[in-house]
Amino acid sequence: MKLSTLVELAKNYKNICLLGHIHPDGDCVGATLGLAMLLEKYNITSTVLLNDLPNQYDFLPIARYVRDHMDEPADLIISLDASDPERLGSFGQLLTNAKKVINIDHHISNTMFGDYNYVDAEASSTSEMVFQMVEDFSVMDVDIAKALYTGILFDTGGFKHSNTKPSTHLAAAKLISYGFDFSELIHNLFDMKPLKAFKAQGLAFERALTYMNERILVSYLNMEDYKNLDIEKSDTESIVHYMNNVDGVEVAVFFYAIDADTYKISLRSKGIVDVCKVAINFGGGGHQKASGASIKAPLEEAILAVTNVISLQL
Amino acid sequence: MKLSTLVELAKNYKNICLLGHIHPDGDCVGATLGLAMLLEKYNITSTVLLNDLPNQYDFLPIARYVRDHMDEPADLIISLDASDPERLGSFGQLLTNAKKVINIDHHISNTMFGDYNYVDAEASSTSEMVFQMVEDFSVMDVDIAKALYTGILFDTGGFKHSNTKPSTHLAAAKLISYGFDFSELIHNLFDMKPLKAFKAQGLAFERALTYMNERILVSYLNMEDYKNLDIEKSDTESIVHYMNNVDGVEVAVFFYAIDADTYKISLRSKGIVDVCKVAINFGGGGHQKASGASIKAPLEEAILAVTNVISLQL
Numbered sequence: 001m002k003l004s005t006l007v008e009l010a011k012n013y014k015n016i017c018l019l020g021h022i023h024p025d026g027d028c029v030g031a032t033l034g035l036a037m038l039l040e041k042y043n044i045t046s047t048v049l050l051n052d053l054p055n056q057y058d059f060l061p062i063a064r065y066v067r068d069h070m071d072e073p074a075d076l077i078i079s080l081d082a083s084d085p086e087r088l089g090s091f092g093q094l095l096t097n098a099k100k101v102i103n104i105d106h107h108i109s110n111t112m113f114g115d116y117n118y119v120d121a122e123a124s125s126t127s128e129m130v131f132q133m134v135e136d137f138s139v140m141d142v143d144i145a146k147a148l149y150t151g152i153l154f155d156t157g158g159f160k161h162s163n164t165k166p167s168t169h170l171a172a173a174k175l176i177s178y179g180f181d182f183s184e185l186i187h188n189l190f191d192m193k194p195l196k197a198f199k200a201q202g203l204a205f206e207r208a209l210t211y212m213n214e215r216i217l218v219s220y221l222n223m224e225d226y227k228n229l230d231i232e233k234s235d236t237e238s239i240v241h242y243m244n245n246v247d248g249v250e251v252a253v254f255f256y257a258i259d260a261d262t263y264k265i266s267l268r269s270k271g272i273v274d275v276c277k278v279a280i281n282f283g284g285g286g287h288q289k290a291s292g293a294s295i296k297a298p299l300e301e302a303i304l305a306v307t308n309v310i311s312l313q314l
Numbered sequence: 315m316k317l318s319t320l321v322e323l324a325k326n327y328k329n330i331c332l333l334g335h336i337h338p339d340g341d342c343v344g345a346t347l348g349l350a351m352l353l354e355k356y357n358i359t360s361t362v363l364l365n366d367l368p369n370q371y372d373f374l375p376i377a378r379y380v381r382d383h384m385d386e387p388a389d390l391i392i393s394l395d396a397s398d399p400e401r402l403g404s405f406g407q408l409l410t411n412a413k414k415v416i417n418i419d420h421h422i423s424n425t426m427f428g429d430y431n432y433v434d435a436e437a438s439s440t441s442e443m444v445f446q447m448v449e450d451f452s453v454m455d456v457d458i459a460k461a462l463y464t465g466i467l468f469d470t471g472g473f474k475h476s477n478t479k480p481s482t483h484l485a486a487a488k489l490i491s492y493g494f495d496f497s498e499l500i501h502n503l504f505d506m507k508p509l510k511a512f513k514a515q516g517l518a519f520e521r522a523l524t525y526m527n528e529r530i531l532v533s534y535l536n537m538e539d540y541k542n543l544d545i546e547k548s549d550t551e552s553i554v555h556y557m558n559n560v561d562g563v564e565v566a567v568f569f570y571a572i573d574a575d576t577y578k579i580s581l582r583s584k585g586i587v588d589v590c591k592v593a594i595n596f597g598g599g600g601h602q603k604a605s606g607a608s609i610k611a612p613l614e615e616a617i618l619a620v621t622n623v624i625s626l627q628l
Contacts, residue, residue: 158472158473158474159472159473159486160472160496160497160500160501161497162495162496162497164490164496164497165490166487166488166490166491167487168487169483169484169486169487169490170483170484170487172473172483173480173481173482173483173484173487174480176478176479176480176483177480181476182474182476182478183474183475183476183478186474187474187559191559192559192560192561193559193560193561194560194561195524195528195531195560195561195562195563198519198522198556198557198559198560199519199520199522201516201519202515202516202517202518202519202520202521202522203516203519203520204516205512205513205515205516205517205519205520206513206516206517206519206520207516208512208513208516210509214509217509242512243512245501245505245506245507245512246506246507246508246509246512247506247507247508247509248509249509
């Protein structure tokens with residue numbers, strides 16, 4: 001779908017609403033904001049509806065475009081980066097009364113729930129798809145470029161993941177040519193860490209335990225650690241990712257206490273072990289290389305149970 | 315300089331030698347190896363001379379091209395990624411007897427020591443310069459692409475640093491189109507860490523101390539830690555980088571013991587403080603944002619001295 005096609009279609013509607021998925025991430029924010037700004041260049045006003053937006057995206061013009069509710073029902077809905085209506089959370093109900101639904105997404109699992117579906121499972125990100133919609137670059141500006149770059153950056157892990165294609169780098173080349181401090185953007189989005197999160201990371205790294213000839217790496221933070229370090233769950237989110245970077249480790253498991261005798265576990269695999277199967281074993285789920293579950297048991301017992309299940313696959 | 319020009323020139327020489335700088339890094343390895351492979355496509359055999367090559371580049375065809383000495387004197391020397399002959403280490407003496415010296419580099423401080431100097435301070439990396447030399451892409455192959463991608467990746471910190479240009483992403487787009495597992499390459503080059511280095515990182519993070527309202531972050535590993543963790547200096551090299559990512563920190567200082575009462579310090583600044591000035595104060599040096607020195611003093615005393623000097627700039 002080209003931007004000109006979307007513009008022609010959108011001209012027929014009054015209340016235009018751009019939706020992203022629940023727990024909005026960089027791609028969802030970049031794609032919705034980028035498209036809203038692009039449409040504005042053609043005098044099409046739209047509202048971006050997103051809930052619980054983390055403040056890490058405040059370098060984008062969030063306040064100008066993003067709302068958390070609509071007073072009037074939406075005529076035209078453009079859903080971005082959501083594979084099915086459930087992923088839209090409470091905003092999904094807006095679909096019922098909408099006159100038209102356009103579904104733009106790059107997830108292979110997309111259910112084609114729109115009246116128009118522009119779905120490209122080969123695209124690195126929905127933001128790259130929005131970039132590809134642009135034919136006339138005279139409408140592109142630095143804010144739009146920043147939003148779309150953010151989305152691409154986020155979903156490719158900084159051009160690292162295998163979803164990065166030549167077209168992704170071509171898009172990045174064009175986008176950074178608009179001139180913004182992408183170094184700082186990357187630092188803010190990926191690298192910057194509060195001191196307490198840095199300390200939590202240190203504690204988790206230092207006390208990490210190995211099983212099965214150092215092929216399983218386990219660490220944890222208990223309720224006391226959360227109190228001592230004054231941290232929340234969000235401060236510990238990248239720990240398991242770093243654990244999985246250790247040479248020789250096949251599976252990393254991070255246990256974080258949610259109450260005195262319950263731990264959530266976050267699992268990462270380099271590929272040999274399907275951690276989704278491990279998570280399902282404990283009532284959780286996810287993907288082959290990244291999954292989660294929760295276990296009601298004392299820590300030692302929980303670790304033993306999880307490492308035992310993993311070792312069946314090693 | 316175009317590759318065809320270099321090929322025409324190189325045809326007149328017998329012993330062709332490609333040199334990189336001492337302590338070869340990703341760009342130096344990528345550029346020398348990439349160019350050696352490109353020349354070979356035009357039936358020009360050359361030797362890459364590099365010393366102390368870390369084994370992290372073993373995914374490139376090192377053994378086929380790289381030697382640590384030459385039996386015969388070199389007629390034609392192509393120096394890559396070295397700003398001056400001193401940076402060539404002991405290989406610098408080969409320049410004396412060479413009939414021609416070609417100097418290809420992207421450092422602004424290059425002394426133009428070649429008979430031909432192809433120096434572009436705007437280029438992200440020497441590897442990107444080698445890429446730009448190619449006019450006829452029928453000679454490019456997956457190994458050459460991998461080598462040049464490695465160099466670009468290394469010197470841009472994975473397309474993060476401000477030396478990344480639109481041309482850099484365009485080069486990356488072309489290079490990854492040759493088809494190799496860049497995800498794994500990036501993991502091996504940047505993310506993978508031995509377990510003991512991971513533990514050392516944890517210990518250093520956990521015991522980090524703050525000064526000047528958390529604007530200076532200090533940590534250390536002493537002789538005992540090195541023994542307990544069975545680590546070497548190379549296992550601790552990225553610690554100061556991560557310390558400098560902490561929100562609000564202006565300067566990160568990592569102290570690592572080199573003997574019972576001497577510490578090397580590694581300094582990183584986000585920009586406000588010129589850590590080169592700080593390092594000079596202790597007989598060291600470096601750049602504005604990254605410097606080093608060594609201090610003969612007990613740890614507490616050394617920390618006090620360094621943080622005092624930094625605080626003069628805060």
